Amino acid sequence: MNMQALNKTGLWCAALALMLSFSGCQKDYFVYEINDQTILPVNSQKIKPKSITQYISILYTNFFQRAISPNSMLQAQKAIESIGDKQVAFDILLSKYMNDPKVILPTVESMRQDPEGFIRNTYKRFLVREPTEAELNWMLNYIKSRPNVTPEHFYFAFGTCNEHFHY
Amino acid sequence: MNRRKFIKKSALAAAGTVGFPYLLPTGLLFARQPSLKAEHVVYVQFAGGLRQQESVLQRYLAGSQNEQIEGNIMYNLLDGKPPVDKIAYGTDDKQNNIVGAFPINQILQTSLQRQGTLFPEVRFSKGGAGHFNGLSTGVSGNYYVTAGLRQRTASPTIFEYLRRHAGFSATECWSIGQGVTGSRPLLNYSAHEDYGRRYGGNFLAPLITFGAPGQEHFMDFKNYHPDTDYEMFREIRGFLNKNFSNEGLEIPHLYNTPEEENSIREFIRATFEKVKEGRVTMPPVNDNGDLKVLGFTVELLRWFKPRVTVVDLNNIDVCHNDFTAYLKNIHRADHGIAFLWKEIQSIPGMRDNTVMIVMPEHGRDEQHNSIKDLNDWFAYDHSGSPNARRIFNLMVGPGIDANLKVGSETNPIGDAADVVPTIADIFGIKDQVKKAGLLDGNARSLFDRI
Numbered sequence: 001m002n003m004q005a006l007n008k009t010g011l012w013c014a015a016l017a018l019m020l021s022f023s024g025c026q027k028d029y030f031v032y033e034i035n036d037q038t039i040l041p042v043n044s045q046k047i048k049p050k051s052i053t054q055y056i057s058i059l060y061t062n063f064f065q066r067a068i069s070p071n072s073m074l075q076a077q078k079a080i081e082s083i084g085d086k087q088v089a090f091d092i093l094l095s096k097y098m099n100d101p102k103v104i105l106p107t108v109e110s111m112r113q114d115p116e117g118f119i120r121n122t123y124k125r126f127l128v129r130e131p132t133e134a135e136l137n138w139m140l141n142y143i144k145s146r147p148n149v150t151p152e153h154f155y156f157a158f159g160t161c162n163e164h165f166h167y
Numbered sequence: 168m169n170r171r172k173f174i175k176k177s178a179l180a181a182a183g184t185v186g187f188p189y190l191l192p193t194g195l196l197f198a199r200q201p202s203l204k205a206e207h208v209v210y211v212q213f214a215g216g217l218r219q220q221e222s223v224l225q226r227y228l229a230g231s232q233n234e235q236i237e238g239n240i241m242y243n244l245l246d247g248k249p250p251v252d253k254i255a256y257g258t259d260d261k262q263n264n265i266v267g268a269f270p271i272n273q274i275l276q277t278s279l280q281r282q283g284t285l286f287p288e289v290r291f292s293k294g295g296a297g298h299f300n301g302l303s304t305g306v307s308g309n310y311y312v313t314a315g316l317r318q319r320t321a322s323p324t325i326f327e328y329l330r331r332h333a334g335f336s337a338t339e340c341w342s343i344g345q346g347v348t349g350s351r352p353l354l355n356y357s358a359h360e361d362y363g364r365r366y367g368g369n370f371l372a373p374l375i376t377f378g379a380p381g382q383e384h385f386m387d388f389k390n391y392h393p394d395t396d397y398e399m400f401r402e403i404r405g406f407l408n409k410n411f412s413n414e415g416l417e418i419p420h421l422y423n424t425p426e427e428e429n430s431i432r433e434f435i436r437a438t439f440e441k442v443k444e445g446r447v448t449m450p451p452v453n454d455n456g457d458l459k460v461l462g463f464t465v466e467l468l469r470w471f472k473p474r475v476t477v478v479d480l481n482n483i484d485v486c487h488n489d490f491t492a493y494l495k496n497i498h499r500a501d502h503g504i505a506f507l508w509k510e511i512q513s514i515p516g517m518r519d520n521t522v523m524i525v526m527p528e529h530g531r532d533e534q535h536n537s538i539k540d541l542n543d544w545f546a547y548d549h550s551g552s553p554n555a556r557r558i559f560n561l562m563v564g565p566g567i568d569a570n571l572k573v574g575s576e577t578n579p580i581g582d583a584a585d586v587v588p589t590i591a592d593i594f595g596i597k598d599q600v601k602k603a604g605l606l607d608g609n610a611r612s613l614f615d616r617i
Contacts, residue, residue: 041412049416078380081347084355084370085337087420088431091400095388138406149399157403163411165418 042129046166052080054167059094059159062125063103090160098152106151115143118151126158204566204593207521209468209476209511210325210586211504212305214298214345215483216549217527219557221497223287224576228253231535232490232544240498243275243505244525244561245285255542256494258452266541267495271452274505279525283563284571284617289581291529292609296555299350301528301583302479306342306354308587308606316350319358322605325587326368327356329475332591332599337423338430339474340368341467345460345481347372354477355421359605367421368475369431373463374456376435377442386439393429401425434470441466450506455496457482461503465510472516475590478507479528486531490544508563522564522593524586530555558583562613566593573617584610 238250356367
């Protein structure tokens with residue numbers, strides 16, 4: 001075999017090796033015939049803020065298990081509008097409600113006896129959904145690790161959180 | 168270290184602190200400007216539509232009511248003798264059933280005009296002469312031709328400039344509203360995307376917060392422990408908020424720190440106690456809403472010692488249908504502003520360290536409407552006529568020239584949009600505000616107009 005023929009063969013071999021190496025890296029593509037799905041957080045559909053009257057109405061109903069009267073609603077709306085920082089205003093409003101003997105809260109005993117049931121019900125009551133596993137675990141751990149935490153703390157936090165203000 | 172070395176090192180350190188730039192909470196570098204004229208500013212929007220004729224021109228009834236009686240019914244603010252006849256602006260003589268018969272005693276021995284600088288002819292130069300437009304121009308330094316009610320200003324407010332460029336905290340900036348109508352609760356921050364709620368000032372409408380609505384829904388609110396209870400609220404709420412991943416969707420709070428939130432709650436609790444016990448510091452005469460608002464403003468100043476406070480009045484707007492009540496309320500606003508100034512001088516930290524600015528948001532028409540009051544005096548509207556664009560500006564405090572008058576009827580000097588660059592000037596951020604390019608083209612610091 002002369003030198004020229006040897007070079008030609010070498011070139012062919014190199015080209016073949018290159019092709020094989022690229023085809024070896026190619027990812028297998030499987031078709032399962034399932035449509036692509038966009039996975040979003042459970043609360044991603046809540047994109048609209050409640051109006052102050054909607055928020056107060058729902059908050060009041062959640063804490064007193066009855067509807068707020070129209071006159072009281074009007075006064076509550078004005079009171080909220082009179083404070084610029086709405087988080088502070090909502091905190092004060094709810095603190096006022098919490099001082100009312102007619103407010104309806106689960107007992108500490110019932111929360112401790114069935115913490116999972118308490119958490120699931122609280123999510124449903126305020127956020128109108130089930131908690132995710134991660135949320136449930138976090139809340140259960142919180143109850144376990146905080147001997148002083150009461151349903152009031154949970155109701156206050158749920159009642160004044162961002163998700164509760166949106167629908 | 169010997170004494171000489173200590174003094175030398177201290178002086179060097181002090182000089183370094185003043186000259187060096189420092190980091191704002193926003194992460195921006197701010198070259199500290201040592202030329203602060205005062206540590207505090209209180210800006211009173213003498214609002215409701217005030218005519219020059221009944222204020223700086225001291226015409227009283229002359230020209231407006233076919234009664235040739237002149238005189239100064241704002242003798243705490245302005246130099247000039249009060250009217251001697253047809254007294255209808257004071258407190259009522261109930262025994263003889265004479266409305267407004269007794270003028271209110273002067274609070275200040277020296278008028279604010281004599282203590283400070285008066286711009287007697289300022290112009291509300293653009294846009295409609297409506298209350299919200301006027302108030303918006305006052306706090307944002309820009310005019311709004313098309314803005315409607317229930318809309319925030321398009322340009323940033325003075326609160327946003329100060330929080331963003333001077334690093335003020337939320338409780339150092341307060342907007343105090345005479346009520347919640349007329350979009351007053353929207354004056355604490357703008358809709359501008361580079362500023363907005365992140366840099367907003369706090370807002371309070373004390374007549375509502377501590378009036379019937381607040382008494383029903385806020386008073387005697389449960390006193391949760393700020394550390395133990397609120398720590399748990401914040402932990403649980405923080406977890407829930409973190410999981411609510413829709414960006415920007417949150418309860419419209421004002422970025423008060425937990426300590427500031429607690430301070431606001433405690434202020435509200437303490438003030439309710441004072442309301443119950445009748446211990447709120449009120450002006451000697453406090454028979455209208457403006458005067459009560461000024462009383463609550465003093466309580467707020469004492470509690471927070473804010474760097475900037477904007478308070479608006481409103482009662483003189485009764486001029487649409489009752490000229491006598493308008494005169495009474497002008498006289499009361501003068502009384503209330505004098506009371507505010509006097510009380511500021513009793514607040515440690517604010518005494519001799521506060522500049523007060525007083526300016527109506529716009530004027531009123533020269534021609535009356537057809538409504539007559541109990542004295543058969545005609546009422547006046549505000550329609551955007553040239554007379555409704557005439558206002559004044561009065562500044563008093565450290566660094567303000569005393570007994571100075573700048574401009575005249577024939578030589579108007581100053582614009583309603585000037586207050587924002589003036590406050591920015593007082594706090595040493597005039598250049599940053601100017602550079603933002605969001606002020607009206609005519610707006611200038613009043614110090615530059617002198």
